[in-house]
Amino acid sequence: MRTQVAIIGAGPAGLFLAHLLARAGVDAVVLERRTRDYVEGRVRAGVLEQGTVALMERLGLDARLRAEGLVHTGTNLAYDGEIFRIDMAALTGGSAVTVYGQQEVMRDLFDAAESRGVRIVFEAEDLRLDGLTGDRPSVAFTRNGVAQSLACDFVAACDGFHGVGRASIPADVLKVYERVYPFGWLGILAEVPPVNHELIYANHAHGFALASMRSPTRSRYYVQVGLDERIEDWSDERFWDEVETRLGPQASAGLVRGPSFEKSIAPLRSFVAEPMRYGRLFLAGDAAHIVPPTGAKGMNLAVSDVAMLAEALTLHYAERDASGLDGYSARALARVWKAERFSWWFTGLTHRFPDMDAFARRMQVAELAYIRGSKAAQTAIAENYVGLPMGFGGEPSNR
Ligand code: RFL
């Protein structure tokens, strides 16, 4: 088999890249280890930046998003029983985020794949990358026990944090920056109406809580838990009690409880690998960087990476101009680091750290009180939360 761009991984990074390349007439094949059902079934991101929405629109994949996505012009912070709203639209000249689950995004991308000529090979196992520093890289894999090889010009590693892409780069070439947080998020989905029409991020002495949603009838809640916590010890009742306590009486007024149908714990990490290129291999999305979910940035960063990578590959094939590919890593990382900073900062503002003393907690509360009274501070949050520019057309140009 031969193609121009071998894409490893059919998550958001891989599939957005495949659609962008198909639209530009660049030949690509996506190799995914799992099945479509598995990839689509993973409950993950919920908040789309305006740039991600703009990209869905550019690809003509926004019909369901427009019909079912929930546009949020504001978000809310709660602490010590108080709650206040950040009017993102007013502070950013009209920008907003859209609540539309990663599962829905994946479904839209998969549904349109065949008619757009996006080729995906599922259950491609034991993948190995060869010849990355030469002119003729290739990807070896097995499918149904049969060894296969895909020759290509470039490899795009969109294979997530545990993928083979980053692992194929010699350790002395990569510089890794990492912070592992001493807690995780326990999240549930429940078929109950959300407690509020917008998200609520809560800082409580017990720890962080987040009230989010997937639709007017489906809620997503998270509470910060220690890394030693076990899901079995969290009955629904215990979870709801904790959410109610942490949101506080004002924010939790009207909380509707119900049985959870998904419950999982995710650890929190900040991670960046530099550079995002090695020879003919390019890293994109979680393969190159991880953010704690507090800023709702992970999937959106995967999208901004591949928007830049698609542009660079298109320039290469259309005009034999390598400047985009040569500049990709630096350009992508410039945006990645800003999202890393916001996600790290917002995590520090809202979570309880094990080594926190009374002073440190007072500092958090003082910062929240300051934000509550400061338009400048709220503007800084709003412009980061709706998403810094992704660097392609179709976005509001107010930032
Ligand atoms: P993915 O989604 O991990 O996809 C990688 C794909 O590569 C495949 N793969 C391989 N295929 C072939 N051979 C191999 N050797 C392979 N190794 C791996 C995998 O099977 C998989 O299909 O990475 P990608 O595309 O970079 O996308 C990243 C996003 O999925 C991730 O950043 C977000 O889910 C993060 N995230 C959030 N992001 C947001 O933008 N907004 C949010 O509100 C948000 N909330 C969240 C989140 C992530 C969470 N968890 C569970 C980590 C909330 C949570 C709880």
Ligand code: PHB
């Ligand atoms: C979600 O709805 O899953 C969600 C929302 C906001 C975040 C993280 C996750 O910051």
